[in-house]
Each structure stands twice: as C-alpha cells, then as structure tokens.
Amino acid sequence: WGEMHPKVSRMLEDMERSGKSLYSMIEDLLDVYRLEMGLVQIKRRSCNPASLLEECCRDRELEADENGVSLELRIRGELPDIEVDRKQLSRVFANIIGNAVKFTPRYGRVTVTASMKEDHFHVAVSDTGIGIAEKDIHRVFNKYFRTEQAAGFKGTGLGLALSSEIVAAHGGIIKVESVEGAGSTFTVILPPGG
Numbered sequence: 001w002g003e004m005h006p007k008v009s010r011m012l013e014d015m016e017r018s019g020k021s022l023y024s025m026i027e028d029l030l031d032v033y034r035l036e037m038g039l040v041q042i043k044r045r046s047c048n049p050a051s052l053l054e055e056c057c058r059d060r061e062l063e064a065d066e067n068g069v070s071l072e073l074r075i076r077g078e079l080p081d082i083e084v085d086r087k088q089l090s091r092v093f094a095n096i097i098g099n100a101v102k103f104t105p106r107y108g109r110v111t112v113t114a115s116m117k118e119d120h121f122h123v124a125v126s127d128t129g130i131g132i133a134e135k136d137i138h139r140v141f142n143k144y145f146r147t148e149q150a151a152g153f154k155g156t157g158l159g160l161a162l163s164s165e166i167v168a169a170h171g172g173i174i175k176v177e178s179v180e181g182a183g184s185t186f187t188v189i190l191p192p193g194g
Contacts, residue, residue, distance in 0.1 A: 068106035
C-alpha cells in the first residue's frame with residue numbers, strides 16, 4: 001500500500017477517536033439502564049481504596065498536565081480494605097476526577113482526599129473550576145443534564161448519573177457542593193462493607 005498521505009492518516013485517526021467516543025457513550029447509556037433495572041451485578045471483592053485512587057489519579061495525570069492543572073491525591077490516615085466492585089467504583093472516580101480536571105482552567109487545582117470517618121469511607125474531589133450554578137445543583141445527577149457552564153465542553157450528561165447509580169448500588173451516597181465560578185466538591189461516602 002505504500003505510505004499514507006498525512007491528511008488520510010489524520011482522518012483515520014479522527015474516525016477511530018470518534019468511534020471510540022461513540023462506543024463509550026453507548027456503553028454508558030446501556031450501563032445506566034442496566035443499573036436502573038437491577039441488571040448489573042455488583043461483584044464485591046476486597047479492595048485497597050488507596051491503590052484504587054492512586055490508579056484513577058495516575059490515569060488522569062496526562063490530561064491534567066496537558067490542561068495545566070495540578071492534580072493531588074491526599075490519603076488521610078490508614079484506609080482499611082473495603083468490599084467493593086473495583087471496576088465499577090473505578091469508573092465513578094475516573095468520571096468525577098476527569099470532570100474536575102476538564103472543568104478546571106489552566107493553573108487551577110484538583111485535590112482528591114480520602115479518609116475514614118465514623119467507619120465510612122469518604123472521598124472528596126475538590127476543584128477550583130467553573131463551578132455549578134445553585135439552581136442546577138439538584139439536577140447534576142440526572143441523565144443527560146448539562147449545566148450552562150458546561151456548554152462548549154465535550155460530554156453526554158451520563159457520567160454523573162452512572163456514578164450515582166453505581167454508588168447507590170454499593171449502599172453509599174454521592175453529594176456535591178459548589179459555588180459558580182469558584183469550584184466544586186463531589187464527595188462519595190461508602191459504608192464499611194462498601
């Protein structure tokens with residue numbers, strides 16, 4: 001076939017990236033449906049939460065560096081192993097940390113803090129990003145909902161809905177505090193059994 005013209009090569013790369021993005025969106029949509037219908041089995045295994053969070057942060061380091069955003073993980077005290085579905089919980093933290101990085105402007109900061117409080121596992125993901133308008137806070141976990149501030153950013157409005165369903169399936173809660181223009185903090189709280 002010989003060498004490919006650079007324009008053709010770029011076009012094929014763009015097509016592959018678009019295909020992966022579409023596939024990911026379809027998977028998210030199907031997973032939200034499966035979780036709502038109780039069709040997804042949460043496979044609990046003993047998991048070290050510190051290593052799970054280290055992996056999720058490591059996966060977002062390149063994106064943070066490219067965006068000029070500082071990403072820091074703080075583990076407070078000893079974190080005992082928890083019984084969770086590592087794969088599903090990784091999706092939750094990948095989504096929340098990814099959103100924090102995406103919506104934080106250059107020279108901003110994303111901090112992931114993990115601790116045990118009253119026998120519950122707490123992870124707070126705080127950023128210095130664009131924040132969420134007060135009128136929208138109660139809707140951020142709704143399927144397809146995107147705030148006005150998110151206009152111009154890529155996304156489907158499914159990530160937080162999916163994250164909320166996964167956390168609920170573990171018997172936990174996810175909550176958000178935010179100030180428009182000053183950043184957000186998403187906190188995941190899981191019971192001792194995960």
